[in-house]
Amino acid sequence: MKWGNSMQEFAKILSNVKIAKDIWKMELKTDLAKTAKPGQFIEITVPGFYLRRPISISEIREDVLVIIYKVLGEGTLKMTELEGKLDIFGPLGNGFPIEDKEEVLLIGGGVGVPPLYETAKQYLSKNARVTAVLGANDADSVFYVDEFKALGCDVYVATMDGTLGTKGTALDAIKENNVTCNFVLSCGPLPMLKAINEQYSEGYISLEARMACGLGACMGCVVKDVEGHSLRVCKDGPVFEMGKVAL
Amino acid sequence: MKWGNSMQEFAKILSNVKIAKDIWKMELKTDLAKTAKPGQFIEITVPGFYLRRPISISEIREDVLVIIYKVLGEGTLKMTELEGKLDIFGPLGNGFPIEDKEEVLLIGGGVGVPPLYETAKQYLSKNARVTAVLGANDADSVFYVDEFKALGCDVYVATMDGTLGTKGTALDAIKENNVTCNFVLSCGPLPMLKAINEQYSEGYISLEARMACGLGACMGCVVKDVEGHSLRVCKDGPVFEMGKVAL
Amino acid sequence: MDISVKLPGLNLKNPIIPASGCFGFGKEYAELYDLSVLGGIAIKSATPQERFGNPTPRIAETPMGMLNAIGLQNKGVDSIIENELPFLAQYDTEIMANVAGACEEDYVEVIKKLNDQPVIKAYELNISCPNVKHGGIGLGTKPELAAHVTKICKEAATKPVYVKLSPNVTDIVEIAKAVEEAGADGIVLINTLMGMRINLKTGKPLLANVTGGLSGPAIKPVALRMVYQVAQAVNIPIIGVGGITCAEDVLEFLNAGASAVEVGAQNFVDPYVCPKIIEDLPKVLEKYGYKNIEEAVGRSFK
């Protein structure tokens, strides 16, 4: 565009398929992939809805972005029907830092798992040992176990009803399997993040918030840090240092 | 439906193609075709827009309805992109009466032409002689001349800029070609209908109005008859006896 | 699940009522489905004499909504009694007569004529229609005036009186309290917001009447807010209206404090919307864990 760059694009939907209970995976062909980092997100316009939906980038492949989304409300339900083009804006947010580490522990709960996949890939490519612990409600909701294994991660699963892996939370699986790594990258539901934030002191967590602008201008998505200053999940996050945010 | 009939259906779009300047033709597979009459209309939901769009039925073929629409505003523009299913409601309105006549004169202006096509078919099948006069702005906007001819109509064309047929209005073409039939069925822009309403005393005209309900309940689409009583275009019309409505 | 609701004068088998002006006198929709499935029907505003309403265009589309400037077109109360009520009497549903006028006396006149019509179960005073000059609008925007018309209507009426309020006011609670105090049996919230569109081709207002009443999903947040505010301030039941399209919307209004709802413009978009909602509502209530419909009413502030 003559008056600036373009972080908005009509990406081509290469595929849009169901991969687990209420969980869908969509592959998008887009030049925006070139600048994307693990843990960043895109904002998606769903036809018929006013605000964009923030969805994490799950995988980055040259000119392809993969997203994995859960059918939660009307907008994500509509997304399951989409084909053709998708209006996306991004990549947004800071993303997970890829630091020099020998070992990292990824803890994902539900649709907190997707951003950890590209994160795993990039840590593995820097020769870190990666352990992924994936939590879900039940076996039908678990996804990407094989994909994480195929990358070369150690994978543990926890389900609340015990239908797969450890019965309980991801933290229960960590205990049961004596996972000792202390550098944690995590994304998932708030109660899980709270527990992790208490238990670990090193690493990063990725938060969710209801967003309007997605780029830091509207102050819709703020959280407070432990000193009481406000932080924008969309711009200062969604990834925050462990212990920094008052959850 | 267990609590009544259904005049609403998700019709299958069989085709949706451009046939003249800004003029598109859409074929719909729908059981609603079974009860449709010439001159009736359907109300169409265009994704992203709140109110339905009224569009005349142009042709009725067993379980197929054909509509012809002009790209006028945002809704009809969006219609050109549609494929798959279309939410339609109808058939609505009274339609053109098919009376016992030896000769009928059809006068259509712009997108007033479409409803006359099925009307021609049905009069021809009752062995009436049918003359069709089609008016448009320019040659590029003229459509269905061959189709009316193929049915067996005498066809005359008028264009405002003279690029096809008589230069001027449909009434000019009637004069130029000495069309004498006095029983007129007409649909088109208001100025044309006004002129016809003055010049002819026998026959019917079909009106347009901004509609909300399309079925006679909201009083959004009223016109007055010459005695000052109000008539609903959607329910008491869209077809009215010549001379009845105060235009 | 039993979703019946008992309100003053109205034994609703379900809380779904097509809104006044959006359903005529039922005849057209009766060609589509059996009106006896409905909780009730709020019929088109009746005035003492016939009204032709405003010039056309009377309808304009807006983002997720519409404007109307019908101007209370109706044949007058006598004609309605003669030509419309006998038809409605066939159905097992509760009829609310919406009453309008150009001055207070008009309301009383209409009510007196309808008092001995057994098919009418309650009145709904339209003191809020923004489309009539010197009409309801003044009444609905001042607490004293709203209270006064309510009072004289109550005196004239032999059936419960609901007052339908205008949302085009600074303080809806003040007006609701005033009509409650004046004896209203219930409150209907909201009528349309006053809006406008321009026809770009002419540069002039699209509606012949210049302004019109905004309805449809666009206004739902405003309607919910007013129901929520008023429900906490009054002790009479509230019927919620504004942008309802589905059973989930109905539950939102119940949670906000409405005991029943009216469905307006959506009847135009989906003519079968009322029976669909009636079919879906028990399932939606169950899905969100309600054992009965009363549990849902006013949950947002209880």
Place this chain on the structure above:
Amino acid sequence: MDISVKLPGLNLKNPIIPASGCFGFGKEYAELYDLSVLGGIAIKSATPQERFGNPTPRIAETPMGMLNAIGLQNKGVDSIIENELPFLAQYDTEIMANVAGACEEDYVEVIKKLNDQPVIKAYELNISCPNVKHGGIGLGTKPELAAHVTKICKEAATKPVYVKLSPNVTDIVEIAKAVEEAGADGIVLINTLMGMRINLKTGKPLLANVTGGLSGPAIKPVALRMVYQVAQAVNIPIIGVGGITCAEDVLEFLNAGASAVEVGAQNFVDPYVCPKIIEDLPKVLEKYGYKNIEEAVGRSFK
């Protein structure tokens, strides 16, 4: 076509101004495009001290619109002067400082501090934010109060003062006239409508603040109506706001009587909307036969 507009204090190269609260202090959008393309920028409301705003969730979606209950979060006027204005000074665009507060003195305090900031070209008094308790809302709904705060701000200000009005009132014209008489140099119409959503899962209000301000296309008809009414009643320029998404919408506001416009929520939906509109507007004006932009202003009633 030259689409520049001259308003008190503001030499707009085009009539497009991102609305207050929807563009922060420009930094984030500056990463997307050159802010110098904009006619002006209405920066986020400034208060004397830092405000943290309301608890979250602060955002809810509605049909073709959204609710926000940010609660005027900002770092306070001193921090804005230090940290935000120098950045904005780089750009060739007209900055309007939106001023808010919990009482009249707050407005004066903010204005006094901004008076000697050359980057600020005019003030926009937010007497209409519905999200602050005991805050602006009272001021914006009573003509006497609106006039009084306008008057003391005019006395304090060394730059033109625009007053941004609340649409949540019975009579917008009355308030507009009052602020005109009190010396306002222009009027901005409209701020958000007060609305609400329920979270069906909890049955409770979705926003932590319970109610929020409705914006987006849903409110456009209400905004147009108010601009149209006020434009005919006052002799100061009007900046139109509410639901603008494209150049056609801008023309609708111009026809209704606005001299310039602000674009709010659409910046979130389409972050490039302002430059797009600026590019399209001359074409749209030409398409509808205008030789210059003034011809379009107020055409609906001229």
